[in-house]
Amino acid sequence: MLKLENIEVVYDHVFLAIKGISLEVAEGGAVALLGSNGAGKSTTLKAISGLLAPERGEVTRGEVLFKGRDFKRLSAPERVRLGIVHVLEGRHVFGHLTPLENLIAATSMHRSRAKIDGLVEKVLTYFPRLKQRINAKAGYLSGGEQQMLAIGRALMTEPKLLMLDEPSLGLAPLLVEEIFEIIARVNRETRMSVLLVEQNATAALSIVEHAYLIENGRIVMSGSADTMRSNPDVQEFYLGGAGRVDYRNVKHYRRRKRWLA
Amino acid sequence: MDLFFELAELSISGALVGLMYTLIALGIVLVFKASGVANLAQGAMAMVGAYLTWACLTLAGAPLWVAIPLGVFAMFFVGRGIERVALRRMIGQPAIMVIMLTLGLEIMLRGLLPALFGPVKKRLDIGIDAAPIIIGPMLIDRAYLVSGAVALILIVLAVLYFNTRQGVMLRAVSDDQPASWSVGISVERAIGISWGLAGIAAAAGGVLWGSIQGVDWTLSLLLIKALAVAILGGLDSILGVLVAGLILGVLENVAPVYLERFGVSGTRDVVASLVILATVIFKPYGLFGREEIERV
Numbered sequence: 001m002l003k004l005e006n007i008e009v010v011y012d013h014v015f016l017a018i019k020g021i022s023l024e025v026a027e028g029g030a031v032a033l034l035g036s037n038g039a040g041k042s043t044t045l046k047a048i049s050g051l052l053a054p055e056r057g058e059v060t061r062g063e064v065l066f067k068g069r070d071f072k073r074l075s076a077p078e079r080v081r082l083g084i085v086h087v088l089e090g091r092h093v094f095g096h097l098t099p100l101e102n103l104i105a106a107t108s109m110h111r112s113r114a115k116i117d118g119l120v121e122k123v124l125t126y127f128p129r130l131k132q133r134i135n136a137k138a139g140y141l142s143g144g145e146q147q148m149l150a151i152g153r154a155l156m157t158e159p160k161l162l163m164l165d166e167p168s169l170g171l172a173p174l175l176v177e178e179i180f181e182i183i184a185r186v187n188r189e190t191r192m193s194v195l196l197v198e199q200n201a202t203a204a205l206s207i208v209e210h211a212y213l214i215e216n217g218r219i220v221m222s223g224s225a226d227t228m229r230s231n232p233d234v235q236e237f238y239l240g241g242a243g244r245v246d247y248r249n250v251k252h253y254r255r256r257k258r259w260l261a
Numbered sequence: 262m263d264l265f266f267e268l269a270e271l272s273i274s275g276a277l278v279g280l281m282y283t284l285i286a287l288g289i290v291l292v293f294k295a296s297g298v299a300n301l302a303q304g305a306m307a308m309v310g311a312y313l314t315w316a317c318l319t320l321a322g323a324p325l326w327v328a329i330p331l332g333v334f335a336m337f338f339v340g341r342g343i344e345r346v347a348l349r350r351m352i353g354q355p356a357i358m359v360i361m362l363t364l365g366l367e368i369m370l371r372g373l374l375p376a377l378f379g380p381v382k383k384r385l386d387i388g389i390d391a392a393p394i395i396i397g398p399m400l401i402d403r404a405y406l407v408s409g410a411v412a413l414i415l416i417v418l419a420v421l422y423f424n425t426r427q428g429v430m431l432r433a434v435s436d437d438q439p440a441s442w443s444v445g446i447s448v449e450r451a452i453g454i455s456w457g458l459a460g461i462a463a464a465a466g467g468v469l470w471g472s473i474q475g476v477d478w479t480l481s482l483l484l485i486k487a488l489a490v491a492i493l494g495g496l497d498s499i500l501g502v503l504v505a506g507l508i509l510g511v512l513e514n515v516a517p518v519y520l521e522r523f524g525v526s527g528t529r530d531v532v533a534s535l536v537i538l539a540t541v542i543f544k545p546y547g548l549f550g551r552e553e554i555e556r557v
Contacts, residue, residue, distance in 0.1 A: 051442060056353075080445030092440035094433045104426055105433035106444035116426075157445055 001027040001193055002048065002084075002161055007062030009040075009047050009217075011055065017043045019217040020062070025161065028191040030184075032204040032225075034238055035214035041197040042089055044214070045163050048195075049086030050076035066161075081109050083160030089169065089197075091146045095139025099130050099149050102138050106156040116156075123152040126182055144175040151179070155186065161193045162186070168200040176200065180207050201238040205229050213238075263398075270399040271515045277401075277409030279490075279510020284412040285466035285483055286490035286502045287419055288459030294435040294497045295455035298348065298356075301363040303463050304484025305370035310336045310464025311471035311480055312374050315383050325388055333464040340460025344453045367484060375478045383476040387468065408469035415465055419458075420499055431455060435497070489533040493540045495547025505548060509536055 002025040009018035018040045025031045033041045046052045047059050053076070064072050066082055074082070094102050103123060107116050124131050127148040133141060138149060147167055154162060164183065168176040184207040187194045198204035205211060211228045213221040221231070228234050285307055292300040314332030317323045323331065343366065351359045389407050393400040422428045434441045434451040441448050466487075467480055474480075490509050494501030513532045520528050540547060 049443060051439060054439060054442070075447075076442040077445045077447045080443070085445075086443045088440060088443055092437050092443070094436040094440065096436050097429065097432060101429045101432070104429050105441070105446065107426065108430060108445050108447070153444055 001025060001029075001067055002195070003063075003065040003068075004044070004048070005063040005065065007044075007047060007064060008060050009043050009052065009057055010060045011057045013058075017057070017217055018047065021214070021217070021219055022062075023212050023219065023222075025193050025195050027160075028187070028193060029210065030187050030194040030196065030208040032196045032198055032201075032208040032211040033214055034198060034201050034204065034211055034228075034234075036199075036237075039214045040217040041214055042165055043217075045086055045165055045195070045197055048079075049084060049163060050074060050079045051086060051088075077108070080157050080159075083158070084163070085154040085157045085159040085161070086163045087150050087154045087165060087167065089165035091143075091150045093138040093141070093146045093149050093153070095137065097138055098135050099138050099141070099145075100134050102149055102153050103156050106153045109157060119156050119158070123155050126155070126186065127152050144171050144179070147171060147175075147179060148182075151183070159192060161195060163195045163197075165197045166199060167196075168198060168203055176203050183207060201234070205239075266398045268515065270401070271518060272511045273399070273401060274405050275511035275514030276507050277405040277510070278514065279506040279508070280409040280412035280416070281466050281469050281506075282483070282486045282490045282509055283502050283506030284415055284462050284469075285487040286494065286506060287416065287499065288462040289487055289491040290494070290497060290499065290502050291419075291455045291462070292452075292459050293491075295431055296348075296452045297435075298351075298359050299363065300456075300459060301360060301484065301488075302343065302366040302370070303459065303487055304481035305367040306336060306340065306460055306463035307467030307470070307483050307487075308476075308478065308480040309339060309370055309374060309467070310460070311385060311467035311476045312378060312383075313464070314468050315385050315471070315476050316378065318385070319383070329387065329468060332468065333461055336460035336464035337457040338460075340456040340458070340463075341453045343460075344456035348452070348456070349449065367481065371478050371481050380477070383471075385468065385471045385476050387472040389472065404473050408473065411465065411469060415462065416499070416503060419462075422458075423499070427454075485537075486533050489536045489540075492537055493547055495550030498547070498549035501547055501549030509533060512536070 004021055004023050006020045006022050007018060008016065008020055010016050021044055023031070033044060035041050043057065046057065048064060052058060059072055063070050066084060071079060071082060094105060097105065100120070103120050104116065110116050129145055130148055130152060133145065138146065141149060151164070151167065167179055180203050183194060186192060196204055196208060205225045205228060208225050210224055211222065212219050213234065229239070285303060288303045288306065289300050292298055310332055313335050314328050317328035317331050318325065347362055347366065348359070351362060389404045391403070393402050394406065423432060430446050431451050431454065433446060434448050438448050466483065470483060471480055486509065490502050490505045493509065494505035509532070513529060516532055517529045
């Protein structure tokens with residue numbers, strides 16, 4: 001459904017952040033982008049959602065296809081109408097609005113009131129925690145509640161592709177588990193595709209079918225979740241080591257990532 | 262007892278004028294909330310609205326009930342036009358550029374309209390009886406009463422508007438622009454609408470005040486009063502401008518009368534400037550300025 005073909009992203013006309021990334025998300029599929037800080041994961045998502053423009057970034061090469069159509073020229077709100085929604089890193093809820101107003105703010109594409117009420121109802125069944133604090137100011141919700149609100153708000157647009165940037169950021173492990181379960185459930189029940197950017201590779205690989213590993217603005221590895229999980233390099237560098245390795249005894253050159261050699 | 266009624270009379274007419282200031286200040290607040298830009302063209306927009314209404318009424322000979330809505334709603338499109346043509350090019354430019362731009366617009370319009378329609382003060386008669394209303398020993402000017410009531414209605418409408426779906430989206434834009442984009446809100450359009458609404462607020466205020474003091478370039482001096490109200494209220498709070506408008510209106514009406522008895526005269530116009538200075542020095546975020554929410 002979504003296909004990136006060899007895209008390049010340049011910030012400020014100078015800085016080349018993405019150096020040719022190709023990836024694909026199937027309809028109803030779940031895909032993860034893994035990689036360390038500054039690898040270009042968030043930039044890739046912004047290139048898809050159209051949020052590069054306010055940061056003076058630009059896709060300078062390659063094709064961004066949604067259902068076979070290149071939508072590079074569309075603005076971010078127009079892309080949301082196509083069915084591509086982006087949950088920003090760091091949650092970005094509307095802090096001075098209530099959770100209910102946060103959800104309503106994301107309904108500019110819907111006309112009928114009944115539909116909006118139905119969507120609110122649906123989102124609140126996914127995130128029952130939000131119901132209890134529906135009239136508080138969103139800025140005072142806990143980190144986990146804000147993340148749920150940010151995801152729920154994105155679901156209000158009835159996306160065909162949900163992109164999540166680091167939903168586990170700064171959350172307790174139990175909460176991460178809860179949120180990932182909900183994401184997996186929505187993905188299963190509504191056949192909505194999911195593109196997930198994560199540092200927490202263990203959590204991410206538990207709900208996706210396919211994953212790409214990005215480093216320095218390039219894809220260095222890709223494969224099914226199982227293949228990635230069992231890859232020794234991924235284990236060592238992204239899954240917290242494969243069992244008991246005494247790092248003092250491992251020679252420096254052995255610990256280098258194989259694809260950098 | 263006389264002293265009490267005298268004070269009450271001054272306060273009531275002051276408060277009524279204050280409501281009109283609030284209406285105009287609302288335009289500054291709306292634009293600031295949506296886009297973080299200080300709209301210093303608001304005084305001139307009030308003047309343009311009053312001129313347009315006068316032109317419909319006198320030059321085109323339209324009846325009152327056509328001329329006023331026409332003049333006021335034309336300002337919606339003038340406001341949007343200003344945003345579309347001038348402000349949108351300023352995105353990403355330093356704040357000082359935007360301030361200079363709106364101030365430049367204010368000065369240009371101050372010169373342009375009197376040049377177009379002639380410098381003589383125009384009489385804008387909106388059919389309010391000149392005889393005051395008498396409540397006990399107090400006299401209340403009918404024009405003030407009508408202008409206060411109309412302003413209050415429009416302020417209430419603005420508050421209600423902010424709770425509609427479109428209003429919620431406007432508030433969302435003022436909270437977080439990237440997040441608004443990410444959920445499909447057209448930020449540019451929202452900012453355009455806020456300028457349009459600022460135009461309506463300005464024009465309504467301009468017509469009300471113009472009917473009292475006549476229409477000429479001095480109407481644009483309402484900018485100073487509106488700015489004082491907006492700053493005292495906290496620049497981004499509707500409740501704030503309402504309270505601040507009442508405070509300024511009452512102060513401005515009461516203070517000069519009593520100060521004159523001590524031989525200090527001509528203080529009326531100084532009050533607004535003093536309010537601006539005092540607010541900036543002692544309470545820079547105003548009475549109801551929005552606190553940044555920070556979780557601990």
